[in-house]
Amino acid sequence: MPEFSLLLWAVIITALIFDFVNGWNDSANSIATVVGTRVLSPLRAVLLAAALNLVGSFMGQAVAQTVAGSIVDPDLVSHTVLIAAMGGAIIWAAAMTMIGMPISGSHSLLGGFLGAAVAKAGIQVVFTGGVVTILAAMLISPILGFVVAGLLYKVIAALFAHRAPGPTGRLFGRLQLVSVSAMSLMHGANDAQKVMGIITLGLLLGGYQDTLDVPFWVVLACGAAISLGTALGGWKVIKTLGHGLSRLKPVDGFAAETGASLILLFVAKLGVPVSTTHTITGSILGVGATRGLGAVRWGLGQKILLAWIFTLPSTMALGGGLYWTLWAAGGLDHEPPAPWKAQIEQTPDGAIALQWPEVEGAESYSVYRYRRIDPAAEAKHLERRSKKKSYRFSKHVPKPERDALVAEGLSEARCIDTRADPTKHYIYRLRAVNAHGGSRLSEEFEYMAPEPEAAPPDEP
16 A cells, blocks of 8 residues: 555545444444344344445445546545545434434435535536436435335235245245345445545545546455444434334335345446435335335334435535635645646657656646547547536546556656657646645646658659
């Protein structure tokens, strides 16, 4: 692991604390039904869920990359924004857990992130399309959970209508071990990835990597943090979901967990972060409603709904307030001015050399070569520009053509790109990083291959 700045360490630590608190609240998502049906004891249930949360965190990176690159413009945020975002989400999630209210960790993270980013850079920092997609998925997921789990319960009830209750209960008690395991896996696959995205964005901003690919140690750390939070168990939240909303039998728990797991698996493959809390709560309500409206405690459901409604604005206010506190009181978000100009030339041995003026306040630089110019690539680039879409090297370039040459602590602001083909045209960009981890990108600049020398005319 490289030597990180103090501010990047603060990003990593606050993100892992949020991951822990998220697991603390969301342990109910994984085990509330199996505890409510008394198929497993609370202790065995949380240990099973914690282990499978860790396994689930290794199931892909699509959600992490969505969080890192599709909510706000990475070029306009900073480490201080990430710390404030996580701080706001931690405060809200911990408070709700202590009063036994299941809330959305996804909403908490999204609200804190938006609040801190807008406080720093204004509304233009927000990728509207990405935020609308995430919000729509979060609103639809409890409805889907209600419908899918309710229909699944009706199918099961029809198939086992003439079976004896005792053997049926024992069968679904065993099947519920499978469904709760699937729910715990999906919880790790969805919720742990959100924090992976935040840490990966912090690494990108600090110049420690040039892509949104999540390093292995980040996956492991986030999986461990959410697993520890789940193992601690938010017992008040578990009581609310497992016993408070509706009285559950093993067949009810199996239907709710299976319906929720299917939905979470589908959206995880799409890379859309949704709320596991919303999904499992909707599923429990859907199963309960199949037995009649009186089988659900709708008053408690209304309280949970109010907590969901207030989560986003509350965390936005907390994230924005914490950012302004850090910026005004700590002065932690001062960025180096960007190195706007650079000179590019060929070295005698045929490599490409870049040189630029030293940037005041910069302790390190990253040099990105992220696009080789050819007619097809240039046409796509111009099309994106015409549609006012942000062009980000880490999202649009195939791996074989993408290189990042990181030069830290340079005595001279110079880098030799030995892997580029000097007969081709390239786009380059620089990132200057200061002592606090704040960074700023330069404008794009081109390397133009020299024109081949004309052959001398043939002598008569």
